[in-house]
Amino acid sequence: MKEILTEMNATMNKLEKEKMLSWSDFDNLLTKYNWTYDDYECALRVVHTRTTMIHKREPNARWVNQYNEEILRAWNANMDIQFVLDPYACAKYLMSYTTKPEREMSLLLEATHKECREGNMSVRE
Template sequence: MLSWSDFDNLLTKYNWTYEEEPNARWVNQYNEELLRAWDANMDIQFVLDPYACAKYLMSYTTKPEREMSLLLEATHKECREGNIVQEAIYRATKMPLTYSSRGFVFVPAHSNSCKFLKSPNILKEMDPEDDNIYMSNLADKYFDRPAEAEFDICMADFASEYEIISIKKNIKNPKTPIKRLQTLNFAINKRCNRNAIIRYPYFNRENYFENLLSLYLPIRSRNELKKPY
């Protein structure tokens, strides 16, 4: 709260107000020469108060430290609530912390999605010249789905309606038929109850629309996107 002396001090200081046109109310103050060299966001203000300038510089340079302080404060607050022991036990025993009526599936539909390397034991047994060093993700299994007409579906429906299972897993009395993939050592099983909710990353404009095409067009290969689109 400001005191009367602080309020009087503010009134005696110089204030600078920019005269702007109505169509420039969303444009920050900039310098044309600096803009050509900087090529980034710019908001130039006149410095009329040395103390305010120093305060702004310190708050800007110590911004990461402020974020770390907030994280530490939140961690300390959680520890004081006394729930840390129960959470540690749940995580150590791999018990779920939350329950939901539907499952969630992450769909790496983009062509440049990250992949996990195979385990070191498998890589040691492979030929050094073999470049097949990555584990198959959901997109790879989608493109390897059976060639039957019922599987002419998009990747989003495939991830939501079907569950990926290993062929080594012995499932007794499955409620729905199990279909083997064409080349990969996996099979798919249609979900019985509710479909899963898909999640996918958001990219820039070009990659975002490529991601949507990969998700919602029933294709058998990524090359099918390059011809018409």
């Protein structure tokens, strides 16, 4: 099953280099391997070891991160929105993100601490 998915992905990559992908390309791959769309979804469930939300997209948009159009207009930057399906994994991610060492922030906090110790009260404001 994994071999077929790998081969399907390689074929999609090749087709993607040649032209814009369409659903007929994907449908042709399913036919080639005598799979239904349900078989394909089942294979994805076997390959992915953790709960994953897979959004249906146009095949030519398969490398585009998850996004929300309204947030994209307001944020105007890259985003990769993911559903939280495992509360423990979410908490672990947040902790690792908020505690990761950032040199600039460390230097800023050190400088602020030094200014406060030296009596610069405007820094506290």
